[in-house]
Amino acid sequence: MRKPIIAGNWKMFKTFDEAVEFAENVREKVPSEEKVDAVICAPAIYLPTLVDIAAETDLAIGAQNMHFENEGAFTGEISPSQLASIHVDYCIIGHSERREYFNETDEAVNKKVRAALMNGIVPIICCGETLEERESAKTEEKVASQVTEALEGFSPEEVKHMVIAYEPIWAIGTGKTATADDANAVCGKIREVVEGLYGEETASTIRIQYGGSVKPENIEELLSKEHIDGALVGGASLQADSYLALLNQAAK
Numbered sequence: 271m272r273k274p275i276i277a278g279n280w281k282m283f284k285t286f287d288e289a290v291e292f293a294e295n296v297r298e299k300v301p302s303e304e305k306v307d308a309v310i311c312a313p314a315i316y317l318p319t320l321v322d323i324a325a326e327t328d329l330a331i332g333a334q335n336m337h338f339e340n341e342g343a344f345t346g347e348i349s350p351s352q353l354a355s356i357h358v359d360y361c362i363i364g365h366s367e368r369r370e371y372f373n374e375t376d377e378a379v380n381k382k383v384r385a386a387l388m389n390g391i392v393p394i395i396c397c398g399e400t401l402e403e404r405e406s407a408k409t410e411e412k413v414a415s416q417v418t419e420a421l422e423g424f425s426p427e428e429v430k431h432m433v434i435a436y437e438p439i440w441a442i443g444t445g446k447t448a449t450a451d452d453a454n455a456v457c458g459k460i461r462e463v464v465e466g467l468y469g470e471e472t473a474s475t476i477r478i479q480y481g482g483s484v485k486p487e488n489i490e491e492l493l494s495k496e497h498i499d500g501a502l503v504g505g506a507s508l509q510a511d512s513y514l515a516l517l518n519q520a521a522k
């Protein structure tokens with residue numbers, strides 16, 4: 271049985287004081303990591319402080335993006351080895367907002383996934399279709415191609431340590447959630463793609479999250495589905511109460 275993973279993605283929200291208050295509030299309240307992996311992916315400038323606050327608790331801290339080189343003349347970028355040097359455990363890679371607004375390509379995603387693993391960071395690899403693609407029945411094709419390119423060139427053992435987040439773009443921040451059955455069908459398709467590339471054992475080990483308007487009211491049904499192993503959560507991860515409610519549901 272796969273352990274659920276609930277990752278909050280704060281995106282570009284919260285002041286420093288709000289971030290600290292949140293982390294201090296939840297750090298002792300998150301369920302045991304034996305039951306659920308609890309992650310907060312915060313703005314980069316807050317990461318060292320949040321890592322300190324979360325130290326020796328069951329809360330893990332992640333980044334929202336990184337470069338694929340460990341160092342170099344890349345003004346304004348943050349490297350995977352820099353994240354590792356402050357003990358960041360996770361990094362979201364290829365979020366649709368990065369693909370759309372910052373031209374992140376599947377090739378860059380693949381390089382970032384490799385760089386994350388080489389630095390001991392768990393990549394949360396995002397994929398998902400636009401509304402137009404869904405309406406023209408291209409969801410599976412789009413997601414399969416994103417996953418295939420992101421996962422190119424790894425060993426089965428490496429792939430087992432990755433997390434994939436299926437986020438239909440039309441469901442992000444809109445209040446529209448894919449039905450649990452639809453989300454499960456696409457997550458099942460992703461598992462099939464992983465199986466085709468890396469075999470049954472890897473496919474049944476890798477964790478696949480759903481993301482897109484997840485909240486305490488719909489998490490239970492989503493997590494009851496065979497292929498959904500957790501959630502990547504935007505809006506509902508910004509308040510301690512709703513974030514904890516999501517974790518507690520997942521830990522049941």
Ligand SMILES: O=C[C@H](O)COP(=O)(O)O
Nearest residue numbers: 279442443482483504505
């Ligand atoms: O990374 C998180 C997703 O973009 C979902 O955001 P949301 O829960 O606000 O819809």
